[in-house]
Amino acid sequence: AQREGHGFVDMYSPLNNLTLLERKTNPDFTMIRDAVHPDPPGQIVMAYALIEDIGLRSPLSAIRIVPGPKGELVARPAGGEVSELKRTDDGLEFTWLAEALPFVVPDDALPGAKMLHMGHRMSREAVEIHGLPAGRYELSIDGAVVGTYDSQALARHIELQDNDLTPQHQQAKQVATLNQQRNAGPVRSMRGEWSKFQQFARLEDQAKSAPDNEGLKKQVEEARQRIDGMDQRVAEFEAAAKEIEDQIFAINQPKPRKYVLRRVAGNANAARAKANSIVPANAQLEKLFTRTAPITGGLTEGPAVAPDGSIYFSDIPFGEDRGMILRFDPRTKQTTVFTDDSHKSNGLIFNAAGELWACEGANIGGRAISKWSTKTGQRTVVADSYKGKRFNSPNDLCLDAKGRVYFTDPRYVGDEPRELEHRAVYRIDADGSVHEVTHDISKPNGIAISPDGSTLYVAEHDNGTDKIDPTKPAPPQGEMKIYAFPLDSEGNVSGPRRVHFDFGKQKGCDGMCVDTDGNLYLTGSDPSRPGVLVVNPQGKEIAFIATGPAGQSSDDPDKPPVGLPSNVEFGRG
Known part of the structure; x- marks a missing residue:
């Protein structure tokens, strides 16, 4: 490319460098399992190389709220608009209208995105709040609790782009999922029709050069039969793709989001009390x-x-x-x-x-x-x-x-x-x-x-x-x-x-x-930490019931790990 005076994007080096870095802790790691075609994590690494080269990388948005000269709250946003900003008895609230959604990658590509710190680099969704009284604050967006943060962390800024509890992340995930369905369904089918037509055209050209080749004539006829009705099929695929595109357009619209920061009373003591209400401190495991x-x-x-x-x-x-x-x-x-x-x-x-x-x-x-x-x-x-x-x-x-x-x-x-x-x-x-x-x-x-x-x-x-x-x-x-x-x-x-x-x-x-509060009780069978994890509806671990000694290993055949739970259920009473 350099010799011919063309530009190029090096997609190999980041793929190779990240692979070598990961292999320091996982020698079998690869993003190209068949040694030819990159897996989804590898594809996202290559895509990011293109994005960065053509200059599309930039933060998504920043919500910055600071005290004004008279103690009032002042919003200094980027990438959207803040409205209805006001203090409350235990925090503050405002409405945020973003100009764009976070960049959400499919789950099968997430490992590559995480290695790149892709969310931080090209989809950073920052929230920075100054002037809050010291303490911990629960952040909810449109009524959904998305996390709890210290006032100092909020003053430094938190990032939400990788938080799959936020409504905007879920909205973006819907767009990504529909786009994946479009590509895997009608678009892939249209590509298949084009491939069949290319094969027919290629065989037809070959047959013109060898008019006496009966075998080639037969292949041309078989290829012709495969493209019969192609126009109708392509029209159907285009209509199916258009239907999904319309859904994407309807979902991919700006939506005002209600942000509420509420101070959480009790902090660590409250968390311990909540955990003890689920698993009393004197609870005993009985065989x-x-x-x-x-x-x-x-x-x-x-x-x-x-x-x-x-x-x-x-x-x-x-x-x-x-x-x-x-x-x-x-x-x-x-x-x-x-x-x-x-x-x-x-x-x-x-x-x-x-x-x-x-x-x-x-x-x-x-x-x-x-x-x-x-x-x-x-x-x-x-x-x-x-x-x-x-x-x-x-x-x-x-x-x-x-x-x-x-x-x-x-x-x-x-x-x-x-x-x-x-x-x-x-x-x-x-x-x-x-x-x-x-x-x-x-x-x-x-x-x-x-x-x-x-x-x-x-x-x-x-x-x-x-x-x-x-x-x-x-x-x-x-x-x-x-x-x-x-x-x-x-x-x-x-x-x-x-x-x-x-x-x-x-x-x-x-x-x-x-349980009736919506907490999940999950069996964790890893020898290093066997037990039942209690996870609240927001996806946070709030309690743990040990069923075996911590720090065990599966590597010693003479000392197999014990206390690895397989399932869990509530009794009566």
């Missing part, structure tokens, strides 16, 4: 059941509280044993066998009729959702397939207030062929019909619904394999997060997902439940 068996591995799962207060749970062995469902009686402290053939049951739950519903996994299990009568012991299969294809390995389930059953369908063990393209979340309605809720998640596991039914929480527990082998080293793990999906009244996802909690490099959540 209720244990057994030994000649198996290669296994776990207990799916605690479910029956109408009589007894606790049913799954005993899942690896291998040929089909597993059991056991029943613990809190009054007698005795555990009995409900069934010695659970069909590899995993997650369990009781419905309002007192029926025990079960997720049955793979590895010679039922690969179905079933229900049991605890009076007769009769098992009935409710569903074992979606659109004629068998489930992968139903894992966990929950109920909403209307009695609809939501369940996750990943795969962790089993030699049975997978028939479904996706690992997904499904819903079974009262009429027995099965509906896919979402497959916008790599490996769904634990699942819960908020008390008001408006949010579906799903654990992303990507352990990197469809077949756990206890005799071999564990493969590199994928994402370990809790995603929140908005639901409409019909039980369908009504908007883009958001990350509610991120376990980072630790092993994430297997099972979860939710």
Whole structure:
């Protein structure tokens, strides 16, 4: 390019430099798994190199509020307008109309964006507030709490561009999601039509140069048939793309946002009191059941509280044993066998009729959702397939207030062929019909619904394999997060997902439940910190219930870690 007098953008160097930097702590790290095509994190690094080279990098907005000469509040914004600014008894409030939305990248590209500090560099959304009395302040935007900040931090400035709790971030995520759907759907289909036409034109030119080549003539005719009706198909794809573009335009409009800063009383003492109200300081962990068996591995799962207060749970062995469902009686402290053939049951739950519903996994299990009568012991299969294809390995389930059953369908063990393209979340309605809720998640596991039914929480527990082998080293793990999906009244996802909690490099959540305040109780099975995390509706950890010693490791076969929880449920009383 230099020799010919052309400009160029070096996209390789930042990709390579970031890879080498990450490999200092993770030797296997790569952003180009097939050594040819960059993965989404690599693509965002390359895109950023272009953005920076052509000079599009700049902060998004800055809200700066300072005391005036007479003590009044003065706004000095950039990238938008501040109105209705006033002090309140415990802080201040104002309305903010931004000129643009934050730049939100798809979740699969986030690692690259984080390594670049991309949000800070090209989408910085700063808030700087001076003159607040010392203390901590809760910031809400349009009624949604997005964080709590110290007055000194607010005076220095905070940045909101990466905060997925803000309404503007969620608005931008909707735009990004729709654009992704447009590109992956009608736009990709149009490119496919163009490729077919190019192939036809190329073959036709070749045939003109070799008029006696019958094989080439046949290829031309086959290519001609593939482009028959192309104009109609392209028109349909263009119309579909236009429909999505109209949705994007409707969503991508300026919206005034109400910002409220409210001083939080009590600070650390209040936080400790809140944590103690969830887990009393003198609470003790009590072992209720244990057994030994000649198996290669296994776990207990799916605690479910029956109408009589007894606790049913799954005993899942690896291998040929089909597993059991056991029943613990809190009054007698005795555990009995409900069934010695659970069909590899995993997650369990009781419905309002007192029926025990079960997720049955793979590895010679039922690969179905079933229900049991605890009076007769009769098992009935409710569903074992979606659109004629068998489930992968139903894992966990929950109920909403209307009695609809939501369940996750990943795969962790089993030699049975997978028939479904996706690992997904499904819903079974009262009429027995099965509906896919979402497959916008790599490996769904634990699942819960908020008390008001408006949010579906799903654990992303990507352990990197469809077949756990206890005799071999564990493969590199994928994402370990809790995603929140908005639901409409019909039980369908009504908007883009958001990350509610991120376990980072630790092993994430297997099972979860939710209390009446909307707090999530998440099992954390990482040996370094085994226990149950309590996370509030804003995605902040507010309490922790240890189930095993901290600082353990999986690296010593002679000293395996203990106290790693798989699921959690509330008892009665």
